[in-house]
Amino acid sequence: MNDPTGMDSIRIPGEFEPQEAIWLGYRSVREEGYFENETYKILSAIKPKKTMRTSLLIIALLALHIETMSQDYNGPIIDMHVHAYHEGNPFFRMRIHPPTLRGESYTGASSAEELKQQTLAIFKEHNVVKAVVSDGVLWDDGSFDDIILYGRRNMTVDSLRDAHSQQKFDVLGELAPFYSGKVAGDSSLAPLFGLAEELGAPAGIHIFPGGPNWLWNRFPGMFPLMRAKNADPKQLQEVMIAYPKMKLYIMHGGWPYVDDVKALMYMHSQLYVDVAVLNWILPKEEFYAYLKELINAGFGDKIMFGSDQMIWPQLIGEGIKTINEAPFLSLDQKADIFYNNAARFLELTEEEIEAHKKKLLPRN
Numbered sequence: 552m553n554d555p556t557g558m559d560s561i562r563i564p565g566e567f568e569p570q571e572a573i574w575l576g577y578r579s580v581r582e583e584g585y586f587e588n589e590t591y592k593i594l595s596a597i598k599p600k601k602t603m604r605t606s607l608l609i610i611a612l613l614a615l616h617i618e619t620m621s622q623d624y625n626g627p628i629i630d631m632h633v634h635a636y637h638e639g640n641p642f643f644r645m646r647i648h649p650p651t652l653r654g655e656s657y658t659g660a661s662s663a664e665e666l667k668q669q670t671l672a673i674f675k676e677h678n679v680v681k682a683v684v685s686d687g688v689l690w691d692d693g694s695f696d697d698i699i700l701y702g703r704r705n706m707t708v709d710s711l712r713d714a715h716s717q718q719k720f721d722v723l724g725e726l727a728p729f730y731s732g733k734v735a736g737d738s739s740l741a742p743l744f745g746l747a748e749e750l751g752a753p754a755g756i757h758i759f760p761g762g763p764n765w766l767w768n769r770f771p772g773m774f775p776l777m778r779a780k781n782a783d784p785k786q787l788q789e790v791m792i793a794y795p796k797m798k799l800y801i802m803h804g805g806w807p808y809v810d811d812v813k814a815l816m817y818m819h820s821q822l823y824v825d826v827a828v829l830n831w832i833l834p835k836e837e838f839y840a841y842l843k844e845l846i847n848a849g850f851g852d853k854i855m856f857g858s859d860q861m862i863w864p865q866l867i868g869e870g871i872k873t874i875n876e877a878p879f880l881s882l883d884q885k886a887d888i889f890y891n892n893a894a895r896f897l898e899l900t901e902e903e904i905e906a907h908k909k910k911l912l913p914r915n
Contacts, residue, residue: 622882623875624874624875624882624886624889625911625912625913626678626886626889626890626907626908626910626911627679627680627681627889627890627907628677628679628680628856628871628889628890629679629680629682629855629856629893629894630674630679630681630856630857630858630860630867631682631755631827631855631856631857632683632725632755632802632825632827632857632858632859632860633670633682633683633684633685633687633857633858633859633860634684634685634686634725634859634860634861634862635663635666635667635684635685635686635687635688635689635690636663636666636686636862637663637686637689638662638663638664639663640663640862642659642861642862643659643660643661643663643666645659645862646659646661647659648763648863649763649764649765649769651763651764652832652833652834652837653831653832653833653835655831657863657865657866658863659861659862659863660862660863660864663689666862666864667689667690667694669864669865670860670864670867671694671695672864673860673864673867673868674695674698674867676868677867677868677871677912678910678911678912679698679867680907681698681700681893681897681899681907682695682698682699682700683700683702683721683722683724683755684699684700684701684702685702685703685724685725686702686703687699687700687701687702688714691719700721700897701714701719701720701721701722702721702722702723702724702725702755703719703721703722703723704723704724704725704726704727708742708743711723711743711746712746712750715750715752720750720752721752722752723743723744723747723752723753723754723755724754724755724756724757724802725755725756725757726740726754726756726757727756727757728740728756728781729757729759729777729781730774730777731774731776731777732776732777732778732781734781734786735756735758735786735787736786736789736790740790741793744790744793744794744797745794747794747797748796748797751796753797753798753800753896754797754798754800755799755800755802755825756787756799756800756802757802758781758782758783758784758786758787758802758803758805759779759782759803759805759806759807759808760782760803760806760828762774763832783808783811784801784805784808784811784812785808785811785814787815787822788818791815791819791821791822796821797821798821798823798896799821799822799823800822800823800824800825800855800896801822801823801824801825802824802857802859803824803826803827803828803829803859804824804825804829804841804854805824806829806833806841807841809841809845812824812845813844813845813850816848816850816853823853823855823892823896824845824853824854824855825854825855825856825857826838826842826854826855826857826870826874826888827857827858827870828857828859829841830856830869830870830873830874831858831869831873835873835876838873839877839878839879842877843879846880846884851884851887851888852887852891852892852895853892854887854888854892855888855892855893855896856870856871856874856888856889856890871889874889890907894907
C-alpha cells in the first residue's frame with residue numbers, strides 16, 4: 552500500500568498491521584474532508600480513551616497535519632507588484648543585482664524585450680494568472696492575454712481619467728513618494744487619491760525598503776532625498792481617513808514596522824500589504840518572523856503575494872519558493888497569500904475566480 556505519510560516504520564501494539572490501520576484511518580479522515588485547519592478541533596473533541604481506534608485517529612490526523620503543512624501550493628497566483636520598463640532604462644545597465652541580505656545575487660534582463668519575454672515565461676511556469684504591472688501598457692501587445700492589470704503612475708488626473716475610460720488604468724501605483732523625500736500625506740498626491748476613490752481603483756504605495764539593500768552607499772546620488780525616517784506606515788492613516796472608500800495596499804509590507812502595520816490594519820479594513828522584495832531580499836528567518844506576526848495577529852487575510860521583479864524575473868520564482876517553504880503556513884494560508892486575498896482586494900468576478908482555480912500546476 553502506498554503510504555504518503557512516511558509512517559510505515561511505526562509499530563503500535565494491536566490486532567492488525569499498524570501501518571495498514573494508520574493508513575486506513577488517514578484515508579478515511581481525508582475522505583471526510585478534515586483538513587489542517589480542523590485538526591485541532593477534532594483532536595480536542597476526542598475523549599482520552601486508551602483505545603486502538605483513538606490512537607489511530609490521532610496519528611492519522613497528525614499525519615494529515617504534517618502533509619498539508621509541507622505541500623507546495625499549485626493553484627493560480629496573483630502578483631501584485633511587477634514592472635515593465637522602456638528600452639534604455641538605467642536598470643538595464645545595472646543588470647547584476649548586488650548580494651541580498653541572504654547573500655544571493657541575480658543577473659537581470661539586458662533589454663526591455665528580453666524582460667518582457669522572460670517575465671511572460673515565468674508567469675506561465677508558476678501559474679501567475681494576474682499581475683499588477685506598473686507601466687504595464689508597455690506590454691500591451693497581446694502577449695499576456697488578460698494577465699496584466701494596468702498600474703499607472705507619473706500621470707496627471709486628466710490623463711488617468713482618460714486611461715480609465717479606455718480600460719488602461721486598473722491600479723494607482725506604484726506610488727513612491729519615499730524616493731523623493733515625501734510622505735503619503737503630501738499635497739501633490741491628494742488629487743490622485745481622490746480620483747482613485749472616485750473610480751474605485753485601488754492604490755499601491757511604496758514606503759520601505761527602497762531598492763537593493765545598502766542602496767544609499769552602492770548607488771550614491773541615485774535618490775538623494777530618500778530618508779528612512781519617511782518609511783513609517785503611520786503616515787497612511789490620515790490618507791485612509793480622508794479617502795475611506797479607497798482600497799490601499801502597502802508595497803513591501805511596511806517592514807520593519809510590523810506593530811504599526813498591525814495597528815493600522817486593526818483600525819482600517821481597506822488596508823492590505825504585499826510582501827514583494829521581503830520574500831527574496833531578507834533572510835528567511837526575518838521574513839518568516841514578520842509574516843508569522845501578521846498571521847498570528849489575525850491579519851492573514853490581508854497579505855498578498857508580490858515580487859517586485861524589476862529586471863530580474865527569476866525573483867518571482869524565488870518569492871514563491873520562500874512562501875511555499877514557510878514551515879508554519881498551511882496550504883489554505885498559502886492559497887490566501889498567493890491568490891484569495893488579492894482576488895478579493897481586486898474584486899475579481901466569480902467567473903474569473905472560477906476560471907483561475909481550474910488552472911493547477913502538477914503537484915510536486
